Amino acid sequence: MILDREHIAETYKQIQDEITKGLEILDGKATFDEEIWQREGGGGGRTRIIQQGSVIEKGGVNFSAVHGKLPETIKKAFGVDEDDFFATGVSIVIHPQNPWVPIIHMNIRYFELNENMRWFGGGIDLTPHYVIEEDARFFHQMMKNVCDKHDPKFYTQFKTWADQYFYIKHRQETRGIGGIFYDKLTKEKTGHSELELFNFSCDLGRTFVPTYTELANRNRDKKFSDREKQWQLLRRGRYVEFNLVYDSGTRFGLETNGRIESILMSLPAQANWAYDFKPESGSLEENTLNLLKKDINWAL
Amino acid sequence: MILDREHIAETYKQIQDEITKGLEILDGKATFDEEIWQREGGGGGRTRIIQQGSVIEKGGVNFSAVHGKLPETIKKAFGVDEDDFFATGVSIVIHPQNPWVPIIHMNIRYFELNENMRWFGGGIDLTPHYVIEEDARFFHQMMKNVCDKHDPKFYTQFKTWADQYFYIKHRQETRGIGGIFYDKLTKEKTGHSELELFNFSCDLGRTFVPTYTELANRNRDKKFSDREKQWQLLRRGRYVEFNLVYDSGTRFGLETNGRIESILMSLPAQANWAYDFKPESGSLEENTLNLLKKDINWAL
Numbered sequence: 001m002i003l004d005r006e007h008i009a010e011t012y013k014q015i016q017d018e019i020t021k022g023l024e025i026l027d028g029k030a031t032f033d034e035e036i037w038q039r040e041g042g043g044g045g046r047t048r049i050i051q052q053g054s055v056i057e058k059g060g061v062n063f064s065a066v067h068g069k070l071p072e073t074i075k076k077a078f079g080v081d082e083d084d085f086f087a088t089g090v091s092i093v094i095h096p097q098n099p100w101v102p103i104i105h106m107n108i109r110y111f112e113l114n115e116n117m118r119w120f121g122g123g124i125d126l127t128p129h130y131v132i133e134e135d136a137r138f139f140h141q142m143m144k145n146v147c148d149k150h151d152p153k154f155y156t157q158f159k160t161w162a163d164q165y166f167y168i169k170h171r172q173e174t175r176g177i178g179g180i181f182y183d184k185l186t187k188e189k190t191g192h193s194e195l196e197l198f199n200f201s202c203d204l205g206r207t208f209v210p211t212y213t214e215l216a217n218r219n220r221d222k223k224f225s226d227r228e229k230q231w232q233l234l235r236r237g238r239y240v241e242f243n244l245v246y247d248s249g250t251r252f253g254l255e256t257n258g259r260i261e262s263i264l265m266s267l268p269a270q271a272n273w274a275y276d277f278k279p280e281s282g283s284l285e286e287n288t289l290n291l292l293k294k295d296i297n298w299a300l
Numbered sequence: 301m302i303l304d305r306e307h308i309a310e311t312y313k314q315i316q317d318e319i320t321k322g323l324e325i326l327d328g329k330a331t332f333d334e335e336i337w338q339r340e341g342g343g344g345g346r347t348r349i350i351q352q353g354s355v356i357e358k359g360g361v362n363f364s365a366v367h368g369k370l371p372e373t374i375k376k377a378f379g380v381d382e383d384d385f386f387a388t389g390v391s392i393v394i395h396p397q398n399p400w401v402p403i404i405h406m407n408i409r410y411f412e413l414n415e416n417m418r419w420f421g422g423g424i425d426l427t428p429h430y431v432i433e434e435d436a437r438f439f440h441q442m443m444k445n446v447c448d449k450h451d452p453k454f455y456t457q458f459k460t461w462a463d464q465y466f467y468i469k470h471r472q473e474t475r476g477i478g479g480i481f482y483d484k485l486t487k488e489k490t491g492h493s494e495l496e497l498f499n500f501s502c503d504l505g506r507t508f509v510p511t512y513t514e515l516a517n518r519n520r521d522k523k524f525s526d527r528e529k530q531w532q533l534l535r536r537g538r539y540v541e542f543n544l545v546y547d548s549g550t551r552f553g554l555e556t557n558g559r560i561e562s563i564l565m566s567l568p569a570q571a572n573w574a575y576d577f578k579p580e581s582g583s584l585e586e587n588t589l590n591l592l593k594k595d596i597n598w599a600l
Binding site for chain 1: 335351358469471540544557569
């Protein structure tokens, strides 16, 4: 099998299809709207948005495969002379209706500049409004399982990476309970062929639906009051802060005139801010804040 | 009269008092809560927050006077060796309840590094959810009046500067209808003494209450339906995008471990995002978008 960019893009597209189908089954009510777009500089994508479902309030599952000339600033940052790039990937953010169901994010991507610069990146991370420890362990176990299938070192490395990456520095709290994150993986750095790295990214993509389906089904029918709803909206405010201030994908997209509506599909339908909100001592909200820290070992 | 940092800080503090008093009179229901804070590196501030008023849903009027050592990154950016800085200012953002009442922002600030680096900065800009042309003209006329009292060139210069600064690049729209913005004014650049520049900043600060009182009173009792409320929430989403992605004060504060709750008081109580919302053709929402552009000459 030849691992070329077309094959990678086609497979990622298939994964987008599988995931949107899986999420529609999970939701049971809403379906995805699709928008197909072309990029002026080359390539394009399929943005799929689901809104006002029974489980999902707002979510996006995007596929894109773009190519063209790298902007000067990025060339400098990469320290390269070549400027013909190709990038393809699938990106997901799901904001659920019920505060007991967590927000989830996934991304798998491939970047190619030349024969020697072929990178894989991606990850899945979970942002519960209320951290439920059993669910957190289940989630990390699923991540560990997919990592272990490919390399016994992956989970620990990529889990630590996620703790570092999904961190709201100005709040000194993690975005959620982390997950796995990896970037610029090459065969040189990992000792794995590009085909193996690609297969890992596909397996990760295919772990998304069973993982989120389980987490959503565990919690989708739990009752909640205005208190939990308000807390969910405040936590979404933090999610907005992370995405607009720190997320490299978002900032890269905004700086390079990416397709705005596809980039900002990660933002929730509604987010709130309250001045200096402090949860009650001993409350579930306080408990959650205490668990939004790096280096908690959730997997067994 | 000697223009020293203590005098500037004391006067700005007085202006904060005048403004919070004026806004409480305007609101008629809610009052400000004050929090006094100290900065670890030196100095501190008074954060005043008003919430759930009859006119104001959420607003902050902050005073701070801080001093200490400049971080290395900032020293480099300024190209200086000295690192003992002093900065004082008043910052305001008001998010009103009624969608017909505009959001307003004001800042006046003074920065001192040494005898030769004494800068004034600031401005007022208006962000109507619905642009009402008569109100926009009134607002810009008020800004022009205060500028003209000090220098006939100020209004045109600072109005253009505001158009450039309050611009949401990734949306290709201005944040609102602009206003005035100026930064790093020195006696060398302007031909005005520091005392004159300081007096200009105080006059600007004292224009805030009469300007906003007039705009709020014109619109506070106007009826609105869910449609206007939803539009207000979407416009607030844009406000969040501007502040977290572009606003230098916000980003400077986040990067230098400023007092988070004081910095992020500019965010609204609630903001919404809808995927690819397009206003109806011929609607007031569409009319507003058409007026969120640079270089509209609002003053007579």
